Amino acid sequence: xxxxxxxxxxxxxxxxxxxxxxxxxxxxxxxxxxxxxxxxxxxxxxxxxxxxxxxxxxxxxxxxxxxxxxxxxxxxxxxxxxxxxxxxxxxxxxxxxxxxxxxxxxxxxxxxxxxxxxxxxxxxxxxxxxxxxxxxxxxxxxxxxxxxxxxxxxxxxxxxxxxxxxxxxxxxxxxxxxxxxxxxxxxxxxxxxxxxxxxxxxxxxxxxxxxxxxxxxxxxxxxxxxxxxxxxxxxxxxxxxxxxxxxxxxxxxxxxxxxxxxxxxxxxxxxxxxxxxxxxxxxxxxxxxxxxxxxxxxxxxxxxxxxxxxxxxxxxxxxxxxxxxxxxxxxxxxxxxxxxxxxxxxxxxxxxxxxxxxxxxxxxxxxxxxxxxxxxxxxxxxxxxxxxxxxxxxxxxxxxxxxxxxxxxxxxxxxxxxxxxxxxxxxxxxxxxxxxxxxxxxxxxxxxxxxxxxxxxxxxxxxxxxxxxxxxxxxxxxxxxxxxxxxxxxxxxxxxxxxxxxxxxxxxxxxxxxxxxxxxxxxxxxxxxxxxxxxxxxxxxxxxxxxxx
Amino acid sequence: xxxxxxxxxxxxxxxxxxxxxxxxxxxxxxxxxxxxxxxxxxxxxxxxxxxxxxxxxxxxxxxxxxxxxxxxxxxxxxxxxxxxxxxxxxxxxxxxxxxxxxxxxxxxxxxxx
Numbered sequence: 186x187x188x189x190x191x192x193x194x195x196x197x198x199x200x201x202x203x204x205x206x207x208x209x210x211x212x213x214x215x216x217x218x219x220x221x222x223x224x225x226x227x228x229x230x231x232x233x234x235x236x237x238x239x240x241x242x243x244x245x246x247x248x249x250x251x252x253x254x255x256x257x258x259x260x261x262x263x264x265x266x267x268x269x270x271x272x273x274x275x276x277x278x279x280x281x282x283x284x285x286x287x288x289x290x291x292x293x294x295x296x297x298x299x300x301x302x303x304x305x306x307x308x309x310x311x312x313x314x315x316x317x318x319x320x321x322x323x324x325x326x327x328x329x330x331x332x333x334x335x336x337x338x339x340x341x342x343x344x345x346x347x348x349x350x351x352x353x354x355x356x357x358x359x360x361x362x363x364x365x366x367x368x369x370x371x372x373x374x375x376x377x378x379x380x381x382x383x384x385x386x387x388x389x390x391x392x393x394x395x396x397x398x399x400x401x402x403x404x405x406x407x408x409x410x411x412x413x414x415x416x417x418x419x420x421x422x423x424x425x426x427x428x429x430x431x432x433x434x435x436x437x438x439x440x441x442x443x444x445x446x447x448x449x450x451x452x453x454x455x456x457x458x459x460x461x462x463x464x465x466x467x468x469x470x471x472x473x474x475x476x477x478x479x480x481x482x483x484x485x486x487x488x489x490x491x492x493x494x495x496x497x498x499x500x501x502x503x504x505x506x507x508x509x510x511x512x513x514x515x516x517x518x519x520x521x522x523x524x525x526x527x528x529x530x531x532x533x534x535x536x537x538x539x540x541x542x543x544x545x546x547x548x549x550x551x552x553x554x555x556x557x558x559x560x561x562x563x564x565x566x567x568x569x570x571x572x573x574x575x576x577x578x579x580x581x582x583x584x585x586x587x588x589x590x591x592x593x594x595x596x597x598x599x600x601x602x603x604x605x606x607x608x609x610x611x612x613x614x615x616x617x618x619x620x621x622x623x624x625x626x627x628x629x630x631x632x633x634x635x636x637x638x639x640x641x642x643x644x645x646x647x648x649x650x651x652x653x654x655x656x657x658x659x660x661x662x663x664x665x666x667x668x669x670x671x672x673x674x675x676x677x678x679x680x681x682x683x684x685x686x687x688x689x690x691x692x693x694x695x696x697x698x699x700x701x702x703x704x705x706x707x708x709x710x711x712x713x714x715x716x717x718x719x720x721x722x723x724x725x726x727x728x729x730x731x732x733x734x
Numbered sequence: 735x736x737x738x739x740x741x742x743x744x745x746x747x748x749x750x751x752x753x754x755x756x757x758x759x760x761x762x763x764x765x766x767x768x769x770x771x772x773x774x775x776x777x778x779x780x781x782x783x784x785x786x787x788x789x790x791x792x793x794x795x796x797x798x799x800x801x802x803x804x805x806x807x808x809x810x811x812x813x814x815x816x817x818x819x820x821x822x823x824x825x826x827x828x829x830x831x832x833x834x835x836x837x838x839x840x841x842x843x844x845x846x847x
Binding site for chain 2: 324328331334335338342345347350351353354355357358361362364365368369371372373375376381
């Protein structure tokens with residue numbers, strides 16, 4: 186009983202301990218490090234499945250069962266720090282674990298040898314990600330964000346080289362500045378409402394006097410700005426394509442989740458503080474989110490069309506996905522309804538998996554002569570860039586026959602998902618978003634139709650861009666196919682397999698997402714749950730009372 | 735006191751932003767440091783300005799909260815200082831690496847011709 190209760194904090198503690206343990210091993214004992222890392226991520230997956238099944242339980246009664254709490258130090262909200270596990274958090278935890286395992290397997294093929302402390306940084310990043318998803322406290326969110334960012338600074342430089350260091354420098358500078366905005370926002374909100382607990386905040390916002398509102402909204406806007414930087418929203422996104430395409434493959438795969446952390450926080454906080462129940466502040470910022478989302482999608486699409494390399498193209502696809510999600514969050518704040526938001530969550534998971542898989546495919550695809558490698562070299566010449574460092578002497582290992590076939594099929598699957606073509610998940614997600622959009626009565630029709638056109642256009646442009654690369658790689662190349670190790674194939678196939686599974690189980694997944702969206706649109710469930718979560722002492726007292734009756 | 739504090743925050747952040755937008759890595763890091771000082775002062779001021787009031791209340795009995803300073807922003811500042819110190823140190827390392835690899839201290843790794 187007690188063990189089950191403490192499982193909520195396990196996604197934070199396990200990677201923390203594992204990361205610390207891997208530091209004890211010498212760099213030469215890489216297998217031991219890898220083993221520890223793998224055990225930790227598999228444990229995370231198992232725990233996240235258990236946690237998810239726990240949140241799935243009862244309906245949306247708000248009477249426990251579907252939201253679980255962990256009071257650190259047994260202090261009740263709003264005074265203590267609470268970890269909150271609801272449907273959205275459970276889903277994001279699972280997505281993290283699902284993406285981490287393939288990235289880790291891929292790194293075993295050679296990338297983890299390219300620098301020091303890869304596994305420790307990887308685990309600390311997982312800790313930061315999981316903590317950011319679980320926490321119910323604004324300042325704790327800041328701390329977990331810093332943990333995650335500090336680890337990501339190390340990871341982005343992994344493998345070294347001039348391109349990485351230069352892009353890493355930009356990445357660190359902009360994120361440090363964004364963290365300062367984060368702090369200003371948090372402290373302003375604290376100064377006005379006197380609380381840092383998200384649940385308490387959502388209770389206090391409707392009651393704020395008129396005179397305090399402008400200041401509170403300024404604080405919220407500054408806080409939002411910090412997350413928009415992280416989500417890579419235009420015009421705050423110029424650092425992203427360079428950094429993401431410079432990062433080593435497994436890091437890129439994990440980074441495709443990192444923009445989603447920004448999206449996650451914006452979704453959670455805007456629904457809690459500016460949702461329907463927020464009184465005069467309801468729907469604050471929705472227009473900005475929609476406009477920024479539109480701009481980001483357009484920027485991402487143009488970038489995809491203009492890029493010459495698959496890595497950069499994938500980075501722009503991350504932007505398209507961010508922009509789409511942000512627009513839908515804006516629509517949801519305007520009253521777009523849970524069907525649309527549910528579709529967006531589905532799209533979030535599927536696009537994250539697909540961009541992750543594409544990041545892993547970049548390197549094997551460019552390994553052969555001609556194709557992308559040639560274009561990359563050309564681009565590098567034109568821009569005066571250094572060639573990324575080659576993998577020194579690939580490992581001896583099982584090379585898969587019919588390499589190009591498998592590579593081509595995986596690539597095609599990713600293209601289908603990102604372009605939103607049937608039969609894979611990208612299509613289901615986009616259809617769910619669009620049908621929710623058309624059903625919704627709260628939105629102005631012109632905005633809805635505009636978004637519909639934009640979404641279809643972005644899918645079309647994505648298709649053009651990626652197919653161009655595909656043709657050059659698979660059809661227009663001569664000579665022997667690249668040698669790709671099984672360790673590099675397996676993670677891609679795992680990711681594609683998960684996308685296929687999500688397609689087959691589409692209805693169940695979509696139902697989960699819609700229920701998640703519904704609970705997000707009723708922030709009172711979350712707020713009441715957190716504020717009434719009993720401490721261990723109180724719970725013990727309650728349990729003693731029961732037999733006495 | 736309000737005037738001095740707000741002027742300090744304003745001047746620090748103005749210089750910080752200006753330096754942050756400069757092309758040399760050293761200017762950027764000093765800019766970030768100044769900005770983080772400004773932000774730390776700002777967090778501190780969000781607990782309301784008081785002079786000579788302890789942040790810790792005695793146990794038991796009636797306590798008049800107006801006679802005590804808000805302890806939370808002080809705790810937040812402490813955390814923020816530690817974190818920004820660590821990240822600045824990390825930035826410094828990357829900056830040195832960039833200087834060593836590119837031979838220039840321009841943020842883009844190459845000087846404009």
